Amino acid sequence: MDKILVVQTSFLGDAVLTTPLLSEIRRLFPQASVALLCAPGARPLFESNPDIDELLTDDKRGTSRGVAGAWRLARDLRDRGFTIAISPHKSLRSALLLFLAGIPLRVGFRQSIGWFLYHRTVARDANRHDVERSLALLEPFGVRTNGRRGRLRVEPPSAVAAGVERLLYSLGIRREERIVGINPGSVWPTKRWPAEAYAELVVRLKQEYRCQILVFGGPEDQPIVERIQGLAGNAGVSLAGKIDLPQLAAALDWCDIFITNDSGPMHVAVARGIPVVAIFCATTPALGFYPYSSKAIVVEKALPCRPCGSHGGRRCPLGTEECMRSIKADDILRAVDTLLNDKGRQAAPGTDEPWPRFITL
Numbered sequence: 001m002d003k004i005l006v007v008q009t010s011f012l013g014d015a016v017l018t019t020p021l022l023s024e025i026r027r028l029f030p031q032a033s034v035a036l037l038c039a040p041g042a043r044p045l046f047e048s049n050p051d052i053d054e055l056l057t058d059d060k061r062g063t064s065r066g067v068a069g070a071w072r073l074a075r076d077l078r079d080r081g082f083t084i085a086i087s088p089h090k091s092l093r094s095a096l097l098l099f100l101a102g103i104p105l106r107v108g109f110r111q112s113i114g115w116f117l118y119h120r121t122v123a124r125d126a127n128r129h130d131v132e133r134s135l136a137l138l139e140p141f142g143v144r145t146n147g148r149r150g151r152l153r154v155e156p157p158s159a160v161a162a163g164v165e166r167l168l169y170s171l172g173i174r175r176e177e178r179i180v181g182i183n184p185g186s187v188w189p190t191k192r193w194p195a196e197a198y199a200e201l202v203v204r205l206k207q208e209y210r211c212q213i214l215v216f217g218g219p220e221d222q223p224i225v226e227r228i229q230g231l232a233g234n235a236g237v238s239l240a241g242k243i244d245l246p247q248l249a250a251a252l253d254w255c256d257i258f259i260t261n262d263s264g265p266m267h268v269a270v271a272r273g274i275p276v277v278a279i280f281c282a283t284t285p286a287l288g289f290y291p292y293s294s295k296a297i298v299v300e301k302a303l304p305c306r307p308c309g310s311h312g313g314r315r316c317p318l319g320t321e322e323c324m325r326s327i328k329a330d331d332i333l334r335a336v337d338t339l340l341n342d343k344g345r346q347a348a349p350g351t352d353e354p355w356p357r358f359i360t361l
Contacts, residue, residue: 002032005077005103007087007094008042009058011187011311012245012264013289014130015042016271018088020150021134022051025086028143035082044245045268048157054080058097074100087112088134090124107140109133129354130288149354152271152292156250164243164250168214171237175254178211180336181269182236183260184228185221188312190282191262194324195224199231201259201329206235208333209340214239214255216248216265257339259332262312266291275339277332278356281324282312285358296356297335301326326361335359 004025008018015038025034035054036046040062046055056077058064064073070093078101085103087094095114098106108114110121120140124133131150156164173179184198202213217225217240225240243251249268252258258269259277269276269291276296283289284307285298300306301323308317316323338357 002029002084003035003080003082004029004032004084004086005035005037005056005080005082005098007037007058007085007098008089009037009039009060009091009094010089011039012042012045013267014088015039016045016152016154016264016267017130017289017292018134019049019051019153019271020131021086021088021137022049023153024135024138024143024150026051028138028141032084035080037077042245045154045249047246048155049153050155051153060093070097071100073097077101077103086137087118088137107137109137126288128288129290129292131292131354133288150292152267154249154268154271156246156253160246161250161253164247164254167242167247168251168254173212173214173237173254178209179214179255180205180209180211181214181216181252181255181258181260181274183216183258183263183265184224185217185240186261186263186312188282189314190308190316190321190324191280191312192224192324193261193279193281193327194321195227196231197325197327197329199228201332202228202232202235204329204333205336209336211256213237214251216240216251216260257336259336262289270296276356277335277339279327279332281327282309282316283307285356291356292354294353294355295339297339297359298356299327299331299335299359299361301361331359331361 008015033053036052037056040057040059074097082103085098085106087108090112092113095117099117106118107120108118109124111124122136186192213236215225215236215238219241222240225238252269252272257275260266262280262283270293276291278291278298280300
């Protein structure tokens with residue numbers, strides 16, 4: 001029996017975008033044992049994923065830190081007896097780990113820094129969505145992936161969903177009323193739409209839709225969320241720092257629509273089938289990380305300086321922050337109105353193409 005290891009130790013969003021690859025591996029190799037090596041922060045999202053038999057963690061800042069830590073992890077992988085390794089992660093470290101683990105068949109991207117450490121490589125097409133780029137790693141196994149689609153998968157356990165229901169009811173949220181979720185955070189500051197703009201949006205959403213507002217965020221997002229709440233007169237209900245990743249997925253199920261920066265929670269919302277308004281500031285959809293859904297609208301400002309990096313950056317190189325400040329609450333409300341009222345794009349089950357619409361200013 002084959003033992004297959006998939007390596008994706010990058011950001012949360014990248015990990016979520018790997019789930020279609022895991023599903024396809026499970027379909028193609030039903031008798032194989034499938035393991036995922038991920039970052040500690042992404043692990044909770046995979047703990048109930050039925051496509052994974054074994055979940056491993058690469059703690060680059062802890063037990064796997066430095067040369068000694070990487071060597072210990074490589075020895076552990078070797079001892080587990082994997083026969084195939086597939087790496088959507090392009091880093092030299094990931095390639096080196098698999099090489100040191102002595103896995104007999106290693107597959108990665110030709111554009112990886114450690115391409116020479118793989119037995120078989122696949123071109124990473126810059127013009128395709130990252131989901132489809134990852135699926136292309138199955139081509140060495142005789143799988144034709146050109147045009148193949150995938151569905152993002154994040155499955156919160158039923159006990160988690162029940163706990164989230166109790167929490168939201170205790171905060172005064174009622175499911176029979178319209179609920180709008182907003183996510184003002186991002187790891188990278190230049191990917192964050194300004195707090196002042198979010199505050200104006202919250203006030204206007206309440207006025208125009210008479211809806212409940214859930215403000216999402218991790219513990220690190222609390223200062224941004226508190227500023228939005230202060231400017232908006234506490235019009236929203238803050239979940240910042242109150243829920244973990246599995247609870248995030250369950251709480252998103254309560255939302256009629258989710259308004260978010262380009263971030264990991266954006267992809268989790270897509271995985272849960274929630275309509276998404278995605279605000280792209282420093283990054284661009286052309287990088288291949290846009291919401292993989294027809295129930296999504298991307299709002300962006302066309303500027304020659306975008307993107308200023310593959311992940312955005314700590315600060316605007318020009319000092320203008322024009323990509324963030326040029327997008328107004330009116331633009332987001334236009335997208336919200338379209339998604340809440342447009343029924344014409346709902347395709348029959350199984351025929352939905354995962355392409356969002358765009359509002360380019």
